[in-house]
Amino acid sequence: MKLDVRPLTPDRWPDLETLFGSRGCSVARGCWCMFYRRSGAQSAPQGVRRADFNRRQLRALVDSGTSPGLIGYRGRVPVGWISLGPREQYQKLARSPVMKPVDDQAVWSIVCFVVPAAYRRQGVAAALLARGIAWARKQGVRMLEAYPVDRAGTPRDDSLWFGTASMFERAGFTEVARRKPTRPVVRKSLRRS
DSSP, X not given: OOOXXXXXXXXXXXXXXXXXXXXXXXXXXXXXXXXGGOSSOOOOOTTSOHHHHHHHXXXXXXXXXXXOEEEEEETTEEEEEEEEEEGGGOGGGXXXXXXXXXXXXXXEEEEEEEOOGGGTTTTHHHHHHHHHHHHHHHTTOOEEEEOOBOOSSOOOGGGOTTOBHHHHHXXXXXXXXXXXXXXXXXXXXXXXX
């Protein structure tokens, strides 16, 4: 799968809205990649739906100059999203029994993938991962970490926002911890090319 992959910036925000609004992306429409960025439950203001609150918070993050992930395009059509960044930006990871820190090494975390139903099983997530690795390397990142799903059989699509263990293994990640049978913690050391 050949994709043009770009960091999410304010001018690309409409593309993320299109992507998250696509069929098969209902989890993304509710979360807006904010769930792991918070340490505890954060209520939306009265009268504001949680999804709208999350969307506004992600938009504010992007407008502040932070790029919380990358959008993959086939031509001009947005077909996928990968959320990645410094582990400390994902506050909930510190409290997660499955994804808590393995050690005190500085890492960037890959937290989720969003691929609309129409583009699944075409290599979009693997292409996003490859480009995410390259982008992180250019940012000077030394270590990437992820928390994929490792299940026998074919997992349901709606449980794969973490990616599959086999996809990460093919990209050169190795398991460094496993606190739940189906959820390894994997890492890849990055060297400047």
